[in-house]
Amino acid sequence: MKNLTDHLSQYASYHRDTRNVVSHFLGIPMIVFAVAVLLSLPGGFVGGFWLSPATFVVLASTVFYLRLDVAFGVLMAVLLGLCLWGGALLAQQPILVWLSAGLGLFIVGWAIQFVGHYYEGRKPAFIDDISGLIIGPLFVVAELAFLLGMRKDLQHAIEQRVGATRKRDMKATI
Template sequence: MKNLVDHLSQYAAYHRDTRNIVSHFIGIPLIVIAVAVLLSRPGAVIGGVWLSPATLLALASTGFYLRLDMRFGVVMGALLGLSLWPGHMLAVQSTLVWLSSGVGLFVVGWAIQFVGHFYEGRKPAFVDDVSGLIVGPLFVVAEAAFLLGLRQPLKHAIEERVGPTGVRGKKALV
């Protein structure tokens, strides 16, 4: 079984251009919220909690993250829990509002991702390994931690495998 460094290094190998990483700070949260919105139907309030396929996916994903790393797992669980809120709020709206919001967020999120990968000059990680779909949100949280000066030994372990980040790949559109 892959560990945290294995997963993040494999994902990071596709994300060394800082412009691509920045695009992921916008695109991935939009996609996560879109999935929460789209999977919040069908749903019902049971014991004061909105239960839906989105809730089950968030719980399973949190379990995956917790097995990789307790600190990141807790943060990811909290963020996924927060993503359920707009999912629930939109799921109780009309079908048109719910579906157009979810699909719209999903399309915009992926469009931003593909712009980032244009700069990178490389396809998204999930194309070669579907686990990139669950590692992507964790990658964003890890990159945020690195920017805050946290988890530096983890950052160095990843960079030893895949190199540092920087502006590379395609030139900026000016």
């Protein structure tokens, strides 16, 4: 089984352009929340909690993240829990509100992703390895940790394998 460094290195190899990484900070949270919203129906309250297909996807994802890294796993559980909560709130709204929020976020999130990959000049990681779909959100959290000066050992290990992120002039692309 791949470890945290293996997964993040493979994913990072498709994301070395700063513009692409920035696009992931916007697009991936939108997509993750959209999936939580769309999978929140059918659903209903059981013991005071909204139970839906999203609940089971979040539980399975959390177990996966915890097995890779406890600290990141706990943070991902909190973030995914917030997505579940928001998805449950939207699932209780009229169908048109629920569906338009879910589909709108999903479509816009993927559009942002594809713009980022246009700058990267490389297809998304999940096209070659489906596990990229579950690693993407973890990649965003890890990149945020790196920006905050945390987990430098992990950042160094990834960069040893795939190189540093290439900083591009954002103004030159606008």
